[in-house]
Amino acid sequence: MSAGFNGRGIWAIYKFEMARFKRTLVQSLVTPVITTSLYFVVFGSAIGSRITEVGGVSYGAFIVPGLIMLTLFTESLSNASFGIYFPKFTGTIYELLSAPVSSAEIMLGYVGAAATKSVLLGLVILATAALFVPLHVLHPLWMAGFLLLTAVNFSLFGFIIGIWARSFEQLQFIPMLIITPLTFLGGAFYSINMLPDVWRTVTLFNPVVYLISGFRWSFYGTADVQVGISTTLSLAFTAICLVSIAWIFRTGYRLKN
Amino acid sequence: MTSAPALEISGLGKTYAGGLQALRDVSLRIDSGEIFALLGPNGAGKTTLINIVCGIVTGTAGTVTAGGHDIVRESRAARRLIGLVPQELHTDAFESVWATVNFSRELFGLRPDTAVVEKLLRTLSLWEKRKDRIMTLSGGMKRRVMIAKALAHEPKILFLDEPTAGVDVELRRDMWQLVRGLRAQGVTIILTTHYIDEAEEMADRVGVINKGELILVEEKHTLMRKLGRRELTVQLQQSLSILPASLAGVPGLTLQASGAQLRYVFESHDENTDIPDLLQKLAASNIGYKDLHTGQSSLEDIFVDLVHRPVESRQ
Ligand SMILES: Nc1ncnc2c1ncn2[C@@H]1O[C@H](COP(=O)(O)OP(=O)(O)OP(=O)(O)O)[C@@H](O)[C@H]1O
Ligand SMILES: [Mg+2]
Numbered sequence: 001m002s003a004g005f006n007g008r009g010i011w012a013i014y015k016f017e018m019a020r021f022k023r024t025l026v027q028s029l030v031t032p033v034i035t036t037s038l039y040f041v042v043f044g045s046a047i048g049s050r051i052t053e054v055g056g057v058s059y060g061a062f063i064v065p066g067l068i069m070l071t072l073f074t075e076s077l078s079n080a081s082f083g084i085y086f087p088k089f090t091g092t093i094y095e096l097l098s099a100p101v102s103s104a105e106i107m108l109g110y111v112g113a114a115a116t117k118s119v120l121l122g123l124v125i126l127a128t129a130a131l132f133v134p135l136h137v138l139h140p141l142w143m144a145g146f147l148l149l150t151a152v153n154f155s156l157f158g159f160i161i162g163i164w165a166r167s168f169e170q171l172q173f174i175p176m177l178i179i180t181p182l183t184f185l186g187g188a189f190y191s192i193n194m195l196p197d198v199w200r201t202v203t204l205f206n207p208v209v210y211l212i213s214g215f216r217w218s219f220y221g222t223a224d225v226q227v228g229i230s231t232t233l234s235l236a237f238t239a240i241c242l243v244s245i246a247w248i249f250r251t252g253y254r255l256k257n
Numbered sequence: 258m259t260s261a262p263a264l265e266i267s268g269l270g271k272t273y274a275g276g277l278q279a280l281r282d283v284s285l286r287i288d289s290g291e292i293f294a295l296l297g298p299n300g301a302g303k304t305t306l307i308n309i310v311c312g313i314v315t316g317t318a319g320t321v322t323a324g325g326h327d328i329v330r331e332s333r334a335a336r337r338l339i340g341l342v343p344q345e346l347h348t349d350a351f352e353s354v355w356a357t358v359n360f361s362r363e364l365f366g367l368r369p370d371t372a373v374v375e376k377l378l379r380t381l382s383l384w385e386k387r388k389d390r391i392m393t394l395s396g397g398m399k400r401r402v403m404i405a406k407a408l409a410h411e412p413k414i415l416f417l418d419e420p421t422a423g424v425d426v427e428l429r430r431d432m433w434q435l436v437r438g439l440r441a442q443g444v445t446i447i448l449t450t451h452y453i454d455e456a457e458e459m460a461d462r463v464g465v466i467n468k469g470e471l472i473l474v475e476e477k478h479t480l481m482r483k484l485g486r487r488e489l490t491v492q493l494q495q496s497l498s499i500l501p502a503s504l505a506g507v508p509g510l511t512l513q514a515s516g517a518q519l520r521y522v523f524e525s526h527d528e529n530t531d532i533p534d535l536l537q538k539l540a541a542s543n544i545g546y547k548d549l550h551t552g553q554s555s556l557e558d559i560f561v562d563l564v565h566r567p568v569e570s571r572q
Pocket of ligand 1 (some may be wrong): 204269273274275277278279298299300301302303304306344552
């Protein structure tokens with residue numbers, strides 16, 4: 001796309017996506033709130049009665065950052081991937097391709113909207129969690145930073161999946177097959193320091209560990225891995241996604257004939 | 258305003274990923290304010306051509322400028338000028354008519370303008386439906402919505418890819434009304450259609466594309482004059498069983514309707530038609546006639562003829 005900037009175009013896409021979310025507002029909010037509450041009942045009460053504390057934090061409070069991350073991952077992925085996949089599926093993508101909006105602008109609209117929704121959901125879950133357990137956030141700015149960065153990262157990743165997918169099955173494939181297991185094995189519900197040495201080492205290859213650990217640190221000041229590594233890894237993830245998207249758009253991969 | 262043509266296509270080619278060559282070396286210049294009809298059988302490459310110009314498909318050879326702007330290097334400027342109503346109905350099921358048309362306008366970088374959108378919806382008889390979700394509309398109404406979307410950013414060049422396919426008489430008439438109105442405002446219109454009477458009635462120029470090649474571009478009237486055939490039908494007073502010897506040698510002359518009429522076919526660009534000569538011969542052979550009728554072949558006849566004639570025998 002030639003020089004210039006179509007801010008209105010980005011805003012139009014953003015508003016379009018937010019309107020889509022608004023139409024399904026009730027499901028969008030009720031589902032994660034109920035799921036989170038269930039996690040508290042099952043994990044918090046059942047396991048929490050055996051493990052009372054992890055690193056000086058009550059078990060119920062310990063799992064809150066992990067739960068928020070879990071929602072951020074799945075919601076960002078599904079919203080951003082669906083957002084761009086659907087116009088491909090229905091054919092309405094013709095309008096985006098023929099409009100004076102650059103690929104970067106299209107991406108900003110879709111990823112921006114998906115990330116916004118995820119952050120809002122993350123905050124709703126935080127509020128829900130506060131009903132169950134006493135919460136305190138040690139480093140609120142870092143917390144907000146990790147929340148935003150993770151929402152953006154997984155929305156970018158979702159955007160790539162949405163462009164890559166040729167069917168609804170493919171759209172579900174990566175989130176189900178990769179992200180969910182990685183999240184469950186990524187220390188959302190336990191500290192990896194509780195694992196035997198071998199498994200602890202294996203777990204360190206799971207990038208999700210670093211995201212959850214960093215986020216948890218912003219709450220309680222304790223982490224499984226250094227915060228600096230978490231931050232670096234998150235930013236590296238952003239960079240990888242942006243480079244991939246730039247390549248996709250430059251080649252027209254799976255968007256244009 | 259400028260002397261740049263609305264559209265300048267040169268050497269355009271497209272080979273799809275599968276290896277199919279959908280366009281070869283197409284060059285075409287369309288002036289501002291023209292109505293240009295692109296005709297051709299299914300699979301000829303009409304949609305491919307339009308999609309390249311609109312940025313939906315990437316061409317594999319050649320260049321295109323719209324209003325003097327290269328569609329690749331100055332894509333923003335080029336695209337702002339262009340509106341597209343695609344062949345297929347693609348709409349957002351859950352959006353309202355009002356929202357989707359306003360979205361189109363903003364997507365093209367224009368300030369929201371409810372007056373423009375309202376006028377558009379009224380013109381297209383969509384105003385009463387503006388709050389309805391698009392999925393609740395009939396097919397014809399959806400097509401109107403797509404036209405409204407294409408016009409929302411007030412384009413200078415409008416592509417209509419088979420706008421009247423599967424459309425009822427009333428909408429068809431409305432559509433042509435609209436096209437005339439747009440032309441009066443100076444909008445250049447490029448349309449494809451399989452209804453040749455439509456092209457015959459509306460277009461200034463006609464292009465015929467076949468198997469990816471633009472085999473002919475001609476001013477409509479010139480085309481009809483050059484390639485059209487005329488025919489003379491003579492109702493005889495008494496039926497003939499065979500042509501008399503004096504007439505048997507005349508090319509293009511046949512006996513029809515069980516010998517009750519003569520049909521004489523000739524190229525309309527032929528200066529020295531032999532009608533007077535023929536009539537004299539009839540008189541000399543004592544063949545009386547009660548009626549004469551002349552006719553001209555339609556654009557449809559010309560088109561069918563062109564597309565089915567082998568390449569060598571053209572021109
Ligand atoms: N995405 C694609 N991938 C591969 N081949 C394609 C693609 N789109 C079109 N074609 C082929 O290119 C050729 C031209 O197709 P196109 O849609 O441009 O024809 P058309 O003139 O618009 O036909 P119609 O009158 O049926 O709309 C056809 O042979 C078609 O099969
Ligand atoms: Mg077509």
